[in-house]
Amino acid sequence: MKRIAMTLALALVPATAAAWEPQTTHAGLAEQAAMASRLHKRLVSIGFSGGLFEPLTIPPADAPALAAALKLLSPTHGSVPDGRGRQSALGWLTAGAALADIPASQGANHFFDPSTGAGWSAPDRDLSGKVRAVFGRGGIPDKGVPAPDWLSTKTNPFGVEQFLNQYAKAVSAATPGERSRYMAAALIAAGAMLHTLGDLGAPSRVRGDSGAQLEPLGSGNDDLGSRFERIAALVYGRLGVPGPSRTITRTHLRDYVTSKDGGGLADVIARSYFSPNTLPEPTRVSSEVTPRLVRPQPTLPVRLNLMAANRDDGTTLRSSNGICLARYRVEHDVLRFSLDDECMMEELAQILPEVAAYETGLLDFLLRGELTIAVAGQITVSAKGLGAGSLELLAEDDRGVRKSIATLQTTTSEQLAQVPAPPTGTRVVAVFRGIDAAGEPIVAVGAAPLAH
Amino acid sequence: MPGLLRRARSVDANLAHRLVIYVLLAGSIATAACVETAVRVAPFRVRPDAAEPGSLQGPFTGRVVDSTTHAPIAGALVYAAWTFERGTALAEPAGAKELVSSTDAAGNYTVAKLDRLPRGTRVTEFTLLVYKRGYVAYRSDRRFTDLGLRMDFAQSDNQVLLERWRNELSHARHLRFVGSGTAVAALTQWELGDASAELDGRRPRDGDDLRPGRGEGQYVVAAQLLAETDIKARTKYDGGFETGPLSDEPDTAIYSSQHFKALGRPETWDVALRVWRLDPGKAQERYDELLTQLPGITEKDDVASRSFIAAENDIRGVGFLDAPRGIVVLLTCGSNQCISQDDATAMAQTIYGRIKSLLPTTLGGVGK
Numbered sequence: 096m097k098r099i100a101m102t103l104a105l106a107l108v109p110a111t112a113a114a115w116e117p118q119t120t121h122a123g124l125a126e127q128a129a130m131a132s133r134l135h136k137r138l139v140s141i142g143f144s145g146g147l148f149e150p151l152t153i154p155p156a157d158a159p160a161l162a163a164a165l166k167l168l169s170p171t172h173g174s175v176p177d178g179r180g181r182q183s184a185l186g187w188l189t190a191g192a193a194l195a196d197i198p199a200s201q202g203a204n205h206f207f208d209p210s211t212g213a214g215w216s217a218p219d220r221d222l223s224g225k226v227r228a229v230f231g232r233g234g235i236p237d238k239g240v241p242a243p244d245w246l247s248t249k250t251n252p253f254g255v256e257q258f259l260n261q262y263a264k265a266v267s268a269a270t271p272g273e274r275s276r277y278m279a280a281a282l283i284a285a286g287a288m289l290h291t292l293g294d295l296g297a298p299s300r301v302r303g304d305s306g307a308q309l310e311p312l313g314s315g316n317d318d319l320g321s322r323f324e325r326i327a328a329l330v331y332g333r334l335g336v337p338g339p340s341r342t343i344t345r346t347h348l349r350d351y352v353t354s355k356d357g358g359g360l361a362d363v364i365a366r367s368y369f370s371p372n373t374l375p376e377p378t379r380v381s382s383e384v385t386p387r388l389v390r391p392q393p394t395l396p397v398r399l400n401l402m403a404a405n406r407d408d409g410t411t412l413r414s415s416n417g418i419c420l421a422r423y424r425v426e427h428d429v430l431r432f433s434l435d436d437e438c439m440m441e442e443l444a445q446i447l448p449e450v451a452a453y454e455t456g457l458l459d460f461l462l463r464g465e466l467t468i469a470v471a472g473q474i475t476v477s478a479k480g481l482g483a484g485s486l487e488l489l490a491e492d493d494r495g496v497r498k499s500i501a502t503l504q505t506t507t508s509e510q511l512a513q514v515p516a517p518p519t520g521t522r523v524v525a526v527f528r529g530i531d532a533a534g535e536p537i538v539a540v541g542a543a544p545l546a547h
Numbered sequence: 548m549p550g551l552l553r554r555a556r557s558v559d560a561n562l563a564h565r566l567v568i569y570v571l572l573a574g575s576i577a578t579a580a581c582v583e584t585a586v587r588v589a590p591f592r593v594r595p596d597a598a599e600p601g602s603l604q605g606p607f608t609g610r611v612v613d614s615t616t617h618a619p620i621a622g623a624l625v626y627a628a629w630t631f632e633r634g635t636a637l638a639e640p641a642g643a644k645e646l647v648s649s650t651d652a653a654g655n656y657t658v659a660k661l662d663r664l665p666r667g668t669r670v671t672e673f674t675l676l677v678y679k680r681g682y683v684a685y686r687s688d689r690r691f692t693d694l695g696l697r698m699d700f701a702q703s704d705n706q707v708l709l710e711r712w713r714n715e716l717s718h719a720r721h722l723r724f725v726g727s728g729t730a731v732a733a734l735t736q737w738e739l740g741d742a743s744a745e746l747d748g749r750r751p752r753d754g755d756d757l758r759p760g761r762g763e764g765q766y767v768v769a770a771q772l773l774a775e776t777d778i779k780a781r782t783k784y785d786g787g788f789e790t791g792p793l794s795d796e797p798d799t800a801i802y803s804s805q806h807f808k809a810l811g812r813p814e815t816w817d818v819a820l821r822v823w824r825l826d827p828g829k830a831q832e833r834y835d836e837l838l839t840q841l842p843g844i845t846e847k848d849d850v851a852s853r854s855f856i857a858a859e860n861d862i863r864g865v866g867f868l869d870a871p872r873g874i875v876v877l878l879t880c881g882s883n884q885c886i887s888q889d890d891a892t893a894m895a896q897t898i899y900g901r902i903k904s905l906l907p908t909t910l911g912g913v914g915k
């Protein structure tokens with residue numbers, strides 16, 4: 096009865112979702128990642144004393160396209176600035192998480208199949224004629240940039256290059272107003288990157304199952320989307336998204352998505368869950384029943400419970416830790432697998448904390464660069480794990496204005512610079528731009544008070 | 548996937564809880580196939596005692612009371628927002644419509660029906676938020692205590708139980724909870740410092756000032772003082788407004804504004820309201836500054852403690868000082884909207900009446 100009620104509910108909820116919903120699930124994941132990450136402390140350390148709740152401003156006149164996009168978001172979800180373009184640092188991060196799907200075609204860059212290395216490919220099979228008729232082929236791109244490439248491609252307005260560029264300026268710009276604007280822009284880029292990574296927590300996005308994104312969900316012909324992702328929005332909204340199960344640490348940005356050790360989010364999800372169109376294939380029941388797998392993993396147990404599968408409501412295929420992976424049932428001597436809403440809800444309860452864990456890790460990765468500054472007659476700047484790059488030191492006066500006092504190229508040594516302390520000023524800040532020991536682009540920052 | 552293994556234990560409990568959610572949704576959505584597709588089916592009942600789903604479009608009515616004493620709460624901010632979406636399959640957010648009002652002396656609120664949708668969009672959500680300083684905010688979609696799905700919101704005759712704020716509650720959570728509607732943000736921005744202190748592991752400041760009706764300054768925002776319906780009732784204007792704060796100066800703890808921008812019309816149809824909340828001495832100074840800064844001033848003293856009218860080209864203005872409350876108000880109205888100066892003055896009277904209702908002098912913080 097419960098299952099019927101739930102199924103009916105979802106069958107009749109008119110909904111359209113091309114991804115984890117940007118203003119609910121994605122915004123909630125970004126908030127959870129922010130609260131669990133080093134973001135608050137990093138913001139405080141570089142002069143944004145309110146941390147996650149520091150008001151930051153991007154005047155609408157400075158970024159009219161951004162202001163227009165932000166007007167498309169609903170204020171109830173915590174990511175719309177006021178008329179002057181001001182909201183908290185946390186608000187800007189969640190705004191980035193929501194803006195990653197604007198325009199909607201950007202969503203095509205949030206897919207990655209680790210088994211093929213491919214991203215989104217518009218489905219031309221497994222679609223009903225009705226859906227195809229409504230959807231056509233002109234509404235979405237035929238191909239998308241694979242998600243791990245999208246994170247670092249130069250054409251991504253919210254990619255890692257944009258983040259690092261804005262983040263560095265958020266420390267080195269002269270006035271507090273400029274730094275506020277750059278920090279907000281850096282957080283938008285970070286939020287959008289979290290979105291791109293987080294989307295790969297949906298099994299269909301990492302198993303080449305683009306057809307799952309076009310399921311008719313509601314009564315209207317244009318109500319198409321991922322049922323799995325819609326359920327997430329209905330059950331958790333923004334505020335109910337669970338926190339991270341832990342923090343994932345990786346050496347390379349791409350490793351958060353996919354890595355040789357199979358520890359990327361896409362790797363883990365792709366081998367752990369089925370998606371609607373990558374379930375084991377229907378199999379005629381005979382003395383030996385071995386359904387053909389579309390993908391090598393998840394594997395099936397050596398023996399399926401065919402007795403239970405012959406019951407009217409069939410039985411459940413569970414993972415080794417008891418999570419529903421699919422239902423299966425024998426009907427007219429054919430064994431069939433399916434994914435129902437309850438099964439998806441069990442999966443979501445496991446997947447979302449994992450996605451939050453990866454997002455927290457990514458945020459920490461982006462902010463990992465830390466400079467230690469010692470002031471004693473001389474200013475000594477040191478850091479661990481950095482490669483070659485350039486270092487800029489700035490002195491801040493009592494009005495909060497920063498002026499460059501030294502710029503130098505650095506190598507891989509732990510002590511990066513030693514320069515005379517400026518005669519005036521309240522604080523010294525330093526920004527390193529270059530690569531880390533693993534060859535990844537990095538911005539490292541630090542600050543220390545000046546005692547005069 | 549060890550992380551997943553560790554989290555298996557709570558699945559059954561979670562599932563049972565969520566099934567209850569879906570049973571409710573199923574009951575309310577059964578008629579979905581019959582509704583127009585531009586408006587999704589509401590996940591709430593039409594009335595608390597009904598099984599039928601309500602309408603995302605509204606109208607909405609309800610009453611706000613103190614959860615402990617069940618006394619009505621007057622002057623609570625009532626913030627309503629409809630969320631829009633457009634597109635097929637690869638959908639995108641398409642904006643929102645906000646409405647701001649307050650509860651009346653009996654704690655009642657009314658949110659008018661959403662009269663029009665932006666072209667090519669569908670309504671996907673309606674969210675009601677009720678807030679009064681000293682209380683935990685109420686959302687129609689989620690509970691504050693556990694951030695779980697709210698099951699008891701109803702379109703009509705809704706009852707909102709506002710819980711008093713307790714010092715052990717988290718300001719960081721509360722700020723996430725209330726979202727970022729301009730009027731809401733203006734009322735809750737005082738929490739930013741405490742939220743930040745929490746994350747730093749520092750103790751937030753003493754909570755005594757959070758008691759209802761007490762605290763720092765007059766926490767009232769411009770959007771609470773004048774509504775579209777007030778303007779239309781006076782001027783008989785039959786068009787629509789886009790509402791929001793003015794762009795010339797941001798809302799702060801002492802300043803708040805609301806711009807009623809007439810849709811598809813020149814600014815001579817616009818109305819703008821600016822409100823300053825100061826201590827009485829500074830309010831007097833601010834009022835005097837307005838007298839010297841504005842053109843075409845004539846002192847009238849027919850609203851509140853002192854008042855003036857002003858005029859320049861196609862704009863009419865009325866300003867007044869409410870000395871006991873430390874409030875200064877400036878209303879400007881285009882000459883197509885306010886045909887005569889009396890229209891602007893009548894609206895100023897409405898605003899003053901609402902200030903008296905929201906900030907009765909018997910409560911703390913007023914008439915210092």
